[in-house]
Amino acid sequence: MPRCRIDIEASPTFQRLLREYQRRYPRTRADLVDAFSRIEQDPEHAAHATPLIGFGRRVWKYRSKHSDLSRGARGGYRIIAVYDGGNAILWPILLYAKVDRDDVPADVVKRAVEEIREALRAASSHDAQNGG
């Protein structure tokens, strides 16, 4: 039984990045299946989970292997996600390969978190309007 649910559809940016990587590297999906399978079991420890300082253990970074480039977790993909421990839900918001960038600028994270907030707000109001 997974310890948390992972919503990979809520963030348009994550979806876009995922599609881009999948187009470039055919084994991206398999690599992420492997990573998410572990993360859903233990979101605070699996896949080299690291909480980003300053966000009260709500924004996490994970590492995943990059099979197409024969790279392990160290030089592989990075997944940035927002985690709601109370409701046990994880929203991946960013995905990048270590070969493409060393780190992610503050304004990119800022925009991604704002975007997921808007997306979830829209989904909530849509549910409310439909009696969900």
Place this chain on the structure above:
Amino acid sequence: MSSASTLEQLEARAHRTLAEASLAREILRHPRSPRAVERAWRLVTSLRTLLAFAEPERLEPLGPNGLWFVTELFQLTHNKLRNLVDLAAKQGLAKQPWFRAWTEGLEALGDALEGLYLSRDPECRAIVNEAIKELDSSRPSQVEIPDWRSSLAKMPD
């Protein structure tokens, strides 16, 4: 522990690590010397101590100036270690066990730096935390969560 005390301790540990990195350079000239190998491992120990001290719980209470200072210390340490790792790799020492420990330390420093770059930006920190607060109040638990395996499976190749 007060923020001032945290900063003092962190500064002392970072300087210790930088000093150990200088001593560890001996391994580049004398890769088989027991003293040089010992110094290479002492750098690993020092790095691990520094990294263990830099936990989010300890760093989060620091204000923007404190975080800025910590970031600079980590950046200095990262630069020095990066240089050492590159030189050791060029000399064909990449298979040594201490080399692997050095690269792990370098990676961990890089991860810590990434978080620090984000959190030392007060505007980013405030906006992200505000967005998270709003996200909480939008009751996401009531929103249906699609199964991530199905989501991935339906993506076009």
